Amino acid sequence: MSQSQSRSPISSQTGAPIALSARSPRVPVERLVAELVPPPRFDGVRFATYIPDPAQPSQREAVARLSAFAGQLGGAHASGRGRAGGLLPWRRPRRPAVADGPRGVYLDGGYGVGKTHLLASLWHAAPAPPALKAFGTFVELTHLVGALGFQQTVGALSGHQLLCIDEFELDDPGDTVLVSTLLTRLVEQGVALAATSNTLPGRLGEGRFAADDFLREIQGLAARFQTLRIDGEDYRHRGLPQAPSPHPEETVTRAAHTVPGAALDDFSALLEHLAQVHPSRYGALCDGLTAVCLTGVRPVPDQSTALRLVVLADRLYDREIPVLASGIPLDRLFGPEMLAGGYRKKYFRAISRLTALARDGAALTGRRR
Template sequence: MTTDEPAGASAAPSLTARHPRVPADRLLAELAPPRHFAHESFDTYRPDVAHPSQRRALDRLREVADALAAPARAGRWWRRAAAPAAPAVYLDGGFGVGKTHLLASLAHAVGLERTVYGTFVELTNLVGALGFAPTVDALAAHRLVCIDEFELDDPGDTVLMSRLLRELADRGVALAATSNTLPGALGEGRFAAEDFLREIQALAARFEVLRIDGDDHRHRTVSTHAARLDDAAVRAAVAARPGATIDGFDALLDHLATVHPSRYGALLDGVPLVGLTGVHQVDRQDVALRLVVLVDRLYDRDVPVVLAGDDADLFTDAMLAGGYRKKYARALSRLAALTVQGAATTAAP
């Protein structure tokens, strides 16, 4: 990645000074399990004996991994039997039952060099950056494509992803997906399999649904309140961390509009802490959705955040009740967790 940044070091670098230019091969290389699942495997998944579906899902995914790892059988010249369809599995379960752990484990078992692993948003952004046909060609060079947090709240993106998956399946690429069910959404469809299968239509018959029952294994209370500090505390936290950045909230939001969302990860290269001042409620949907993508990339990279600003809710009530409510709820939960990490840095001696 290269950036257009002013010459000379700054005591307080900013994200708005970064204009990442990311080659296509890097965009693809970054499609891998998130950092906090980098060392997980089937062996580190602990099925709850009270919920046998967890063991069944684990065993079935081991079988899928073994099948994908096996070399392709050479056909005989006198028999041109059609090759069997590549596996396609959908992990259907509530929050905290280990769907992402199992999906990452499948990717590791098949081999990261043979697998593309990304969230629904990352893959739709990849299509936006590369174009549809080049994306299909790039992904089809792999044995397995994993889609975490498959989102059903944007009809256009869902149709796009359904078409992408159909093209990949037709080329013999194995597929695996999870849903994006969140704690606050448990009452409105804990298991999203029916919605998923309806939306992917032509592909529905190819997918095998692996239902995973159980409770949130972390047994945690999920907070959606991102802690706010004062400006002085944010600046002090940034000054204490070499490479940390500080930006005014409005300036950063304006800057995000000039950077393709597929490059938001590169925007954070080498950044150990992000500080923002002047944080306030966002009332425009396009701005809010770009902020959601940035929060996802911060979370994937475990980058702590410190915020200064008013105590108003980050998103409006209409947003939190609208069609993108799951995206906003996820962003609030993740940002709250990142500010807890950020606050811990200010408490350090």
């Protein structure tokens, strides 16, 4: 199944705006597996399209070392599944996925330095066909295990040449142990690994904070990884304001009725609806959308709601769906306690991504049918 097939719209818009809070998509397991590819935002990225910051030599070095890692990946071996054929019985690969050197690579750096761009470029550069390599976030991987079960997930991925994990989470011990165990089983089957995570903005000066945490959490796999440090500032904010000002509610509503394929939701109603939809289906919730218009944006009331919003923000960012909002600025969604707590890394990422989408959304106010 191709990316376009696996992400086909639920319906197209005619007339009134779509309401996300009225959607309750049902997603077959096969789609969850088939969508383990770089998101549409990164369809066209390659090592050649990554533009290193001249002031940060580690960025250019990372490109060279990742290119070399891609060149070490071995030939095809038995597939645990076919994209179009669903889940298949798995068997041990005939030869290791990496001919020489470490079995995994970890990209260590702050927000917006291009780690996901480089990880997706590695996926594209790997010599295996798309059905023999997978790309997903840490959260998507845990959702896959929840949908398939541990053993079937091992079976679905064990024939792959490469598994890329974006945004490896270090703040949930249970999920980290689960994924670490899964990766151990996959490495035993010859799968090469690549992962990214984020150093907190307040810890960027502390050297190898994220790398040390990552290597500790994956325990027995640590020796199999080479760490690539990528320094730099968030490219989404270079020379740009932190967050655009919110729009008047009538402007947001008018844009939702003007832009074909736009969704219009009251922010509080949307937050309530997200609690009724499993996060693994948030991608399907966004099918067919060209924009998300939100009225009455306010601070998120609690941590469970905030974590669901983080997942939705990731899916919107993956699909490059602009956001137009009234209420408070999007960089004030999460209160000081949340930004100082154990999930602060996720909240900073969501703010960064929603801010980028809000800049895109500002252009919607001038569009007409």
